[in-house]
Amino acid sequence: MSGKRPFTIIENEWITLADGTRLAARIWMPENAENDPVPAVFEFLPYRKHDGTCLRDDSTYPEFAAAGIAGVRVDIRGSGESDGIIDGEYTPLELANACELIAWIAAQSWSNGSVGMMGISWGGFNCLQVAALRPPALKAVISIASTVDRYNDDIHYKNGTHLSAQLSWAATMLAYQSRSPDPALVGDRWREMWLERLENEPYFMEEWLTHQRRDAFWKHGSISENFSDVEIPAIVIAGWADGYRNTPLKAVEGLGDKAKALIGPWVHKYPHFAWPKPRADFLGEAIRWWNRWLRGEENGIETMPQVRAYIMDDIRPAPRRDFDNGFWIGKQHWSEPEAANFYVDQFGTLNPGNPIPGAHRHDRYIRSPLDTGTASGEFFTLKPDAEMALDQRGDDAGSMVLETAALEEDVDILGRPVLAVEVACDGDWANLCARLVDVHPDGTATRVSFGVLNLAHRDGYEDPKVLPRNEKTRIRVKLDACGYRFRKGHRIRLSISTAYWPMILPAPTDPGVTLDLASLGLALPKLGAHEKITVKEPDNPNPLPKYLEHTPGTTRRWVTKDMTANRTDYHIHEDTGLSERPGTGLSTRQLREEEWSISPDDPLSMSGQSTWTCDMQRDGWFLRTVSNARLTCTAQEWVTTAELVAYEGETEIFRKTFEKRVPRDFM
Missing domain, CATH: 3.40.50.1820 (Alpha/Beta hydrolase fold, catalytic domain)
Structure with missing residues (x-):
């Protein structure tokens, strides 16, 4: 041009x-x-x-x-x-x-x-x-x-807290690294290089779990x-x-x-x-x-x-x-935002202002079903579909819900909300999740931000400590950064749960948590002084080149509940389809099948499995690797296994298994 x-x-x-x-x-x-x-x-x-x-x-x-x-x-x-x-x-x-x-x-x-x-x-x-x-x-x-x-x-x-995405990512990397170099670029060395990778590539989960x-x-x-x-x-x-x-x-x-x-x-x-x-x-x-x-x-x-x-x-x-x-x-210059503070009154309503010193204790116990969180979406999202957080009303059913009256004016925020509250627990530790939600006039609930905390890590992440049994402890949960306008007529909701599955894996026990709502403070970061600006959009609205599609891709996510077996399953199907990069003659395809399972009242029933199939092909040449990674637990250990199988044409040419049991360390 x-x-x-x-x-x-x-x-x-x-x-x-x-x-x-x-x-x-x-x-x-x-x-x-x-x-x-x-x-x-x-x-x-x-x-x-x-x-x-x-x-x-x-x-x-x-x-x-x-x-x-x-x-x-x-x-x-x-x-x-x-x-x-x-x-x-x-x-x-x-x-x-x-x-x-x-x-x-x-x-x-x-x-x-x-x-x-x-x-x-x-x-x-x-x-x-x-x-x-x-x-x-x-x-x-x-x-x-x-x-x-x-x-x-x-x-x-x-x-x-332990992210389920750790298993997903370990399975992904085992699959990605198992693929062969392209003979068109490396020549006859391709098979030797491929077998060396298959034999020696690590399963990253084994290292991550030890830290x-x-x-x-x-x-x-x-x-x-x-x-x-x-x-x-x-x-x-x-x-x-x-x-x-x-x-x-x-x-x-x-x-x-x-x-x-x-x-x-x-x-x-x-x-x-x-x-x-x-x-x-x-x-x-x-x-x-x-x-x-x-x-x-x-x-x-x-x-x-x-x-x-x-x-x-x-x-x-x-x-x-x-x-x-x-x-x-x-x-022009970023600084710590001024906070808009909220407290909870005796009726459970969020109100502007700070908690009242010496207010009568207002204890509320929460023990969420362990399958609370199926509307959480992925930790990192690649598509604007069900990988993103969905309507929060289903997850709110298993949560403690506190919200404002209908707003009398817009509330604009930018930064990281903070929840501070006194908690007590009849266990060594538990997980806590706080979600900031925009409640529309028709009841639709949009997640604006969320934060999670393993209560054993309340004072730092290097040296976790058990909770003092049934004693009030002040904690602080810093939610993720967000930029949002809560409109006039909407409500600001704070949803608190002790589970956020499958994004967060459960602690080994499920004692629940008691919160003193009289001590609860929610600080929202005000947008503050700013200028409205224009961010230029791309000149080319469709910059990605087109590849040859031999078979289309598909994606699907769904949740099943077996009420007889008292089990919830979360399923993921991602198929890139078979596509060919023009000029190379090389076609590739990746298929991900993942499932997480849990019984809503048994944290040790948790299991996750992620299977990847990776294909490479050119006229007269076809390679496939299949990797399967699995994570289960006991009260004392995380148990991870994996298997990697490689095919040249229809012939299996390599198989390797991994297995590691790692003590749970306040997690």
Whole structure:
């Protein structure tokens, strides 16, 4: 197009590390870069550049290259066509490799010596972690759907509770890493490389389960341990519909003026093709960011507000949310929000104001059915359907519900709500979940935010302690960040439960919790001073390229209750369908079947199973891997098993099993 620089795509470039490992890169190279060197943007992932992330890569890196910015997308060792075996998430080896790759990029004859790093999820995590290591050529980052605290804001644990997503993610990675490199790129070595992966790839769950506290394992890679380690500018992006919604505000609080936050209504996707709409012009903004920090262009992007957020307005849960009403606001400088406080009167109503000191004790006991929470959705969401939180009325039936009278004026909030209350428990610990809900005039209940706490972790996540039996203990539950307008005529509801399944796995016993409602305080973060702004939408409303669809994908979620057996089952079916990337002849398909089961009155009945089938095929060539991961428990142990089976054509060529029993550690 006019005014854009021509570029070429290098489908596979081998980069040899100092230890001899060859990593596979895909590079988008602006024309004439040898004579007119360019900056580069680097992304480092285990998700397969050739047949995994290529769809989104082809919506992004061509635009960068046309703007004179090279794109370098590299597969982590043991992934795609790269040599070796992956050794975990964000390991010292992975981060050291990333630093070595940045130095390699900066030393190329086509490079101007300045490198940016970006990514979503895994790539969003490691670009912040690499920034903290300060490789000299790294000048700026863009981190999407990431975390600064790997223990409390990732897919494993949350405030001392055990996320079911940990099993889902372990099963996913076992499946993803079991796939073969493409013979078209690696040649006859493909089978040897594949068998090496199958034999040696770890089952990540075994390691994660041995770290149930916020220990050194989780502190590694958590830049919140020392924000000052990051000295370069960062844009940190997330969506309210995603599990990583806390990170942008935490980043600006920790990094200060070096960081900019952007939070939209989105699921776990890049903002230029995310749902629900409205989207943001990520590509245009990213190019301005890279031009500012990688080639010194004075374009003023550093003067944009420190926080830009979409304030959701009158949102109705539905089987699919294509567009969320709301408005964009900007805060030039972020600071701790002023709180709008609420207390509970003797009638159980939430009222503006603070709890009254010395008020007569008002004890309420709650012991939720253990299947409370089936409207919770996924921890991280990829589609704007039932992966998102649904109408909360069903979950409210198993909860303690406190709410305001109909609001006399709009209430706008931005930040993290906080619940403080005195609790007592006839057990060593229990889980507590608090949900902030918008109740529409017709009774529809939209979840705005939620927070969970394992009460043994009430004073910190490194050294949990049992509760004093039947003694009042003051606790504080910090709910997730949100931006929302509660409209006049709606009600603000606080729903409190001792279960949030299947998102949160139950404690080994189910004693219930007594709350002193006279002590309860709910603090909502006021929106405060702001300016209404416009966030530009993408010029191209459909930036993702079209692939050849051989069979369509399907998705389905459903809950069954067997009243005779007293069991609730939560089912997930996700089939990508069989699709072919044009020009490669390679077709791929992934099928996920997952089921969680529990008896509403027996926490030890909990079980989860996730099965993945991954197919790769080309004329005359077909590979399949099937991974199955399972988690059960006793009162003393977590029990995890997994099996990996590989087929070449119709022939089984590999089978491996894993089994580990891990003591429960206040969880």
